Amino acid sequence: MSEALYQSIVLESSRNPQHAGRPAVFNAEGRSENRMCGDIISIFRGADGWRHEAQGCAILAASAELMCIAATGKTAAEISMLSWMFEKLVNTGEVNPELGDLNALASIAQYPSRLRCATLPWSALGNAIAGDAENG
Amino acid sequence: MSEALYQSIVLESSRNPQHAGRPAVFNAEGRSENRMCGDIISIFRGADGWRHEAQGCAILAASAELMCIAATGKTAAEISMLSWMFEKLVNTGEVNPELGDLNALASIAQYPSRLRCATLPWSALGNAIAGDAENG
Amino acid sequence: MSLTTLPMDVHAIRQDFPILSQKVHGKPFVFLDSGASAQKPKQVIEAMRFVMEEQYANVHRGLHYMSEKASDAYENVRDKVAELLNAGSREEIVFTRNATESINLVAYTWGRTALNPGDVVAVSEMEHHANLVPWQMLRDAHGTELRIIKITDSGELDWDSLEQVFADGKVKLLALTHMSNVLGSYTPVERLAKFAHAHGAKILLDGSQAIVHRAVDVRAIDADFYVFSGHKLYGPTGIGVLYAKAEILDAMPPFLGGGDMIASVSYQKSTWAKPPHRFEAGTPAIIETIGLGAAIDYVRAIGFDAIAEHEQQLTEHALATLNQVEGLRILGSAQDRGGVISFVMKDAHAHDIATLLDRQGIAVRAGHHCAEPLMGRLGVSSTARATFGLYTLPEEIDALASGLERVRKIFA
């Protein structure tokens, strides 16, 4: 289907995110941006897990939401494994059962110029974890 | 004929010029050069008329020689008329009886990139006459 | 809008552009991105093929047949450009890579010699980065000042702001776009040139967008500098133009050093060739220049009257049609505006719009259009943009409108 990328799970995650908004208190924070298109994303680890603040397209927002859901409750090592699998997913388009709902973004592989929109939240998450490690 | 430009009168004028060499005494002098190809020419008016010192190709040398012959004994006004007719000759290729031996250079019109070789002596002559006029 | 009212036979013109009959994602290709770069007619492609297959050699220094032919063809385009712009002479035309290089050339040479530290370069809020960053770099390297002339909410130059910027008499260069690549607004160039000159400033016009749609007469405008790119005017990439008045070019030092731009070279000192060659170092874009010549022949054969009228009709049609798409907002509403239309949509980001349109075969651009500061002024982070060329059909604008309806439904 030609608009495969914009399936309901993606639209739903971008429109009605449950993990959006900066928590009042957080113990890790990461940011990433793509100035070429104005995308900006911040990731926070609050009391109830990972949250995001995304400014950009639907793919960015959906990817951020799905990522926060998947990352919450995971260790740094598990997140880095997830990140690696996600990278593979969006580059090859091959669905990976371990990725659950993140597979909704598989068809980004057919939209190479949008890849960055999907991976930007993961860079921010990487930054958050790296910063956390640095601080202690 | 494909080598029309190099007819005997041109070769002869370039090889055995009768008006070459700086006169010991001269009362007008002009110079022109084309640095793109290294051509340099100086023109002098000595006791026995116009003479040239040319450094360059056969066309330059022949044109200088034929010009000195044609210009000698002429007034500035007549020379400027000649120069104008010569310009026309080498641009159109149309023989002009009034130009006499200078017509040997008519076929330069078929060699546009060599035009400058034929007209350089005339620029130097123009400079000589202009300088002369300036000096009084 | 009925086709029969178009001022030229766009269907016949489309036959000249082979790419327009391609399919994209299985759909007819609707190309609404000419403002970024235009497609090439077969006349241009053929001119480039011809020189490569039949008359190619390096130019200027050759005494053989192929070099003479190529040199003639190359230099002949200088005459064509001079005619296109109604320049005073062919020596006022310098070939560059693109409009960007043309502006940088002026900033590096004229800017660093004719301007003194403390002198002001004024640009507007709606400049492409190409007409902003070089002046920032000049500021940082040479100590000139950079001032910004505001635009109104409708996307026109704010005359009050212009007067303020000029008030202290320090402005020595007004560098302005002739047509905004985001808002489609034309600037009143004759009036601006008069204003600049009356205030002791020169004027540089970025004609990248305008040259495509309107007859440009640099002498009627009294422009000091005028720049554009070949690739937006249906010509090849790799070739651009700088027009400058003869007395200005004469006084400018060279930009790049190398072959063809010198009069003589010795280790101690080299002397420079006369303009325009002084500014064309090294082997030029021979094939591309010849391609540009073919593009100029092509547009002039159609005629700028017809082209301008066609653009006008398309623009009116687009404004009317797109305004009917629910939640869509067109940016800018200048009186004098042309075939460049930027818009945003409620709930749909420009990138998503572009991607979804692409899947329907429709090519539009999305992003900041190399005008980041303007995005800030407009209060958006990016826009979607549809731009028209001489091959654009009203039906393609209708296709865009239905495509956008579909986008709206997905995001509704």
Next chain:
Amino acid sequence: MSLTTLPMDVHAIRQDFPILSQKVHGKPFVFLDSGASAQKPKQVIEAMRFVMEEQYANVHRGLHYMSEKASDAYENVRDKVAELLNAGSREEIVFTRNATESINLVAYTWGRTALNPGDVVAVSEMEHHANLVPWQMLRDAHGTELRIIKITDSGELDWDSLEQVFADGKVKLLALTHMSNVLGSYTPVERLAKFAHAHGAKILLDGSQAIVHRAVDVRAIDADFYVFSGHKLYGPTGIGVLYAKAEILDAMPPFLGGGDMIASVSYQKSTWAKPPHRFEAGTPAIIETIGLGAAIDYVRAIGFDAIAEHEQQLTEHALATLNQVEGLRILGSAQDRGGVISFVMKDAHAHDIATLLDRQGIAVRAGHHCAEPLMGRLGVSSTARATFGLYTLPEEIDALASGLERVRKIFA
């Protein structure tokens, strides 16, 4: 020399170059001016046609199909160039207009930041103006010193002179040709790079001529900068290459300002993109870059081993054959020399030679070959020059020799 000994099928190769079957002044076209610019194989012409007819749009910022295709094709050539040069990474490859611009880019950016007034740039007596004038301009603008390394009478670099020039430790850049465009001499680049580095200097190599004939490995050479032009490598005009080591590029400020070279733009301050994009402002030569990619594919398919051997055989044949022409003198006699042969003839000026050969269909170049100071060193005001490409046949050298016999007779 018998054809059967040639290391590749030159007759088959010639079929790829449509222009070679043209007639000139009614005679078969004998093109011996590839050193100025090479002819283009139909694979290159076809690649350019393809992009213009089937996959064209502006690159980098597009989210639609045509832009993605064109961007991929464009960026893909960066990989091809990186492979051609054996660069460490694709980010070390910057696209320019030609070798001249590549050298100027280094002089303007690296030269004005990494070099201090008083630092020395050293070039040789056999540089093309492209590798001399930019360093003169840098000297005059920035206060660096320019030193000249002598060559021997055979046309090789004079090692004593090199050591003298470096003796006081002030040389910070050695800028040298990899192959002389007048004498055909190759320079011992590995050894020179070692020498330069041991003396705390960087090395820039002008590969305009060498790249055409030999496999170049910038890492094996340990070159800091390497430049060449597409049009001499059977590619289109309007596209050139600058290779520089990643850490050097990273530290270099931008050259031209505009679109695509920025990370972010605000009125106060803009930040620059990472290399190579930092150095590619504005719409690049998309079509020409893709053409260059096809040219690289073409020469690599033939293989540099075969190309180099072919050049070697032609050169030997030419030296033997031309030396038999009475009154002809070949300039230079370097041990390691290739397919560029300059000569003078008793009583016949180079211009007359070129014109008379042209009338026989034979294209050679005449003049100072953009190397005026070298002409002074050689004690001539100009030379005639025959240069060979991969399509050159030994028979064409024979035709040149008989053509020259004819010239000799005319002037005898």
